[in-house]
Amino acid sequence: MSTLKEGRPYPRGAHFDGKGTNFALFSDHASSVTLCLFDAQGESETERVTLKECTNGVWHGYLEGIKPGQLYGYRVDGVWAPAEGLRFNHNKLLLDPYARKLSGQIKWDNALFGYTISDDPDADLHMDERDSAKFMPKAIVVKPDVLTKSPKPDIRWPKTIIYEAHVRGLTMQHPLIPNDIRGTFAALSDSAIISHLQRIGVTAIELMPIHAFAQDRHLLDRNLSNYWGYNTLAYFAPEPSYLGSGALEEIAKTVDALHDAGIEVILDVVYNHTCEGNHLGPTLCWKGIDNLSYYKELPGNPRYYDNLTGCGNALNTSHPKVMQMIMDSLRLWASVYGVDGFRFDLALTLGRNENGFNRDHALFHAMLQDPILTRCKLIAEPWDVGPGGFQLGSFPPGFSEWNGDYRDVTRQFWAGKEGMLSRFASRFAASSDLFNDQHRRPWSSVNFITAHDGFTLHDLVSYNEKHNEANGENNQDGANDNHSWNCGHEGETDQEDILALRAQQKRNFLTTLFLSQGIPMLLAGDELNNSQQGNNNAYCQDNEIGWVNWENADDALIDFVGELARLRKEHNAISRAEFVTGKLNEHGNSDVAWFNVNGEPMSNEDWNDPCNKAMAVKFVPPDKTGHAILVMLNASHVTVPARIPYCDSYDWKLLLDTPLKPIPNQQGEELVLEPRSIYVYEGRLISR
Structure with a gap:
């Protein structure tokens, strides 16, 4: 004894x-x-x-x-x-x-x-x-903590480029990674992965849940699994299957290797619910320890849970000991393992009390005052399934937010939907209508076109409908409205004209993402033409459907993404620390200017014309040593005659174009914008 x-x-x-x-x-x-x-x-x-x-x-x-x-x-x-x-x-x-x-x-x-x-x-x-x-x-019981050793890259928010990835899915099919470490943290630190991340220019890798999670019984019964991991069993322990060596030090070594390469690590964390489900779920941990304290019960009927998450339960984040558990967990991952930031799944639930969502919730205040967490990047997913479950732009200063409206508007714009020009312009300029209050910054908007939840970029331009039959739910799961366009054929094809159009649409989406004000987030594999075979809800596909396919990698597309990342890092005009408002700088140029295709300032008539799908925008850097960026876009299916806007302070040089058909540089010269195209120019100040 x-x-x-x-x-x-x-x-x-x-x-x-x-x-x-x-x-x-x-x-x-x-x-x-x-x-x-x-x-x-x-x-x-x-x-x-x-x-x-x-x-x-x-x-x-x-x-x-x-x-x-x-x-x-x-x-x-x-x-x-x-x-x-x-x-x-x-x-x-x-x-x-x-x-x-x-x-x-x-x-x-x-x-x-x-x-x-x-x-x-x-x-x-x-x-x-x-x-x-x-x-x-x-x-x-584990031995005392072993801290990470490498200094954190400390990438400034305006220069951040996020790469959302799955520890297992990113590495399982990489041909250069040894078989015995595929699917683990050790694989993430392999030179093959790190060199690829550096090649495409990302500054942070956002890992889908790595906390230990439970496998759903009903999925195992169908020979499937909870692949994504949004089913937390332990907030302080890593998923055991992600440890190739079985040692906790493997995580710290991987974070060190990424830090040495100048890449930050952000964790997707699920503090909104646990794997214990509703009142009919198993008793594994919190439910049997102190159900009344840990969970939100249905008001007036504590037999049932207040299912704000759609996953059966919701943690009672207003309870001080539950709040302490979350804070202790965050500090552990930030201090012991050296993590640089957190993305909070269904973050709306974290800020709910008896009166609904409260941006001044005590948990948010605790995070924002914590001396460790205030040095971390904090990103909220601003929705859940409870009342008033979409609160984009409602989180307190200090949090960035996944901008789901950016995703939807950008998809609709490039699919050719009418009447989208004004909404697209707002999203392209960091959604200041949503975030520009209380001294928030453009990086409050994390822009994305694809994420783990939904189509990959390849599937976005290849499928009009979801194809989730492999999930075993009669194709009833997953979103029905994806704002996708298959370019004329459902699924894979050998038709060269369709393949060329799809490739151009990918370049349009990627160029839009990287040139938008705010923070770009790229889904792992989108730079590789990765497909999930039309599955837009691959949460249970721990197989070739859910894994990134490296065999179909397109070197030209990879290099295109790398060039976009380089442009973003080098040009403060598109990676600004302040919202563009139209104010004039010392040279008399406004920080943003919008033009119609004739090179004239956009009029109300231009903005409100539902058939107008083409325009130009000029972003001017905040410092006089930087270069302006001019972006000309045509989302219509026809060629559009246009002129480069006349700006007497700048000499323009074409940097890249998505049709891969360069056009003239001269101001005022007539040119033709190809159907569904983007042209990006660099403007150098003319000496006077």
């Missing part, structure tokens, strides 16, 4: 001090908490220790001789009254919410549920007395 001492209530979790381990678990409504120790295989429970001390709702105790590598879990006892939101069941082994590393996977069995499963509509009210320990993963 291990000798139990009083221990400390903080830090929570299991902490080894060189001689023994302190255990601390929050449960405000429990009557007792038992620490369960297991053998090295996690199969036999070797000892149970009742934690006798409870300080401010935190149960704690110190055990001498308990070292790193020890497997453990908890049993928490209290009132079983599901109708009142109390779901304590000491028969269920529970994972430590602060577990730093996991051993084993969930083995689905009805014993994992706190109630006895049956067809009875009140089944969840009846306690199940089977022991769940042999079906549960176990937490592992």
Whole structure:
């Protein structure tokens, strides 16, 4: 028997001090908490220790001789009254919410549920007395933290270019990565991946969820899996399958390697809900530890959860201990593993209280005042499925936001929809109508055309309809309105004219993305012509559908993306730190000017003409040493006669064009804009 001492209530979790381990678990409504120790295989429970001390709702105790590598879990006892939101069941082994590393996977069995499963509509009210320990993963006591060593790149927001990727999906099919590390953090640090990221010029890689997550039982039954990982099981532990070596240091080494290459690391984090589902979900952790504290219950009926996320439950971020758990998790990943930023999935849920969404929610204030997190990039996904579930532009200063309206408007504009010119111009100029208040900056808008959720860029120009049959839901899942256009043929084709048009549309989308004010986010594989075979909801496709296909890589497209990244980094006119407003600089040039195709300032008639799909915009840098950028666009299906706007301060030089048919540089000279085309010019000040 291990000798139990009083221990400390903080830090929570299991902490080894060189001689023994302190255990601390929050449960405000429990009557007792038992620490369960297991053998090295996690199969036999070797000892149970009742934690006798409870300080401010935190149960704690110190055990001498308990070292790193020890497997453990908890049993928490209290009132079983599901109708009142109390779901304590000491028969269920529970994972430590602060577990730093996991051993084993969930083995689905009805014993994992706190109630006895049956067809009875009140089944969840009846306690199940089977022991769940042999079906549960176990937490592992780890040695003291090993910090990352390389300095952070500290890329300024205006120069940030984000690359959204999946640890497994990005690396599984790369021909130069050794088979034994594909799909792991180690693969991300391979020179093949890093050299590619440098070639295309991105400054940050945003990783889809890497917190340990649960595999859905219903997906496994269909021989599918929760590939994306938006189903968190542990906020402090990495997904075990992403550790090729099995060591936590693998993450730090990968972050160091990316930092050495000048690339920041942003994590997509899911603090809005957990993998325990609704009232009929399993009892794995929070539900059995303190259901009333951890989750938002349905007002007036705590038997049920307030399902603001569409995933069955929502964490109660207004509870101070839940808020502390989130903050502790964020600080761990930022300080121990050296992560540079976070993208908050369904961030609207994080800011909800009893009155709905509140941009002044205490959790947001906690993040924005934290000395570690204030040095991180914080990005919100500004929607959920609750009331008023779309709040783009509503987050407090200090947060950037995924701009879903940018995605939709840009897709519609290049698909040729009428009446989009004015809306497109607003999105192209960093959506100041949404973000330019309270001293927010253009980088408040994270612009994207494709993301993990939806079509890839290749599929966006190849399919009018989703093709999700492989998901096993009769093609009923995924968005129906994708604002896509297949260029005249559904799916893959050998028709050269269609292939040429699709290639040009890809260049149009990419050029728009990289030249827009705000922050560009590129979906991994879009620079490679990656396809998901028309699947716009590949969340369960841990296979060739969901993985990036490197075999079809187009060197010309890769280099085109690299050139766009170089232009963005070199030209402050398009990577501005302030919103463009039309104000004049010292040379009498406004920071932005909009022109019709005749080279004249846009009139109200031009803006309001629903058939007008062509224009030009000039961006002027904030410093007199920089160069202006002129962008001429034609989203129509016909050629459009045009003139380069006359700007007597500048000498224009064509930098790139998406039809790959260069046109004249001279101001005032007549030219023709090809159908569905963009032309980008650099303007150098003329000496006087």
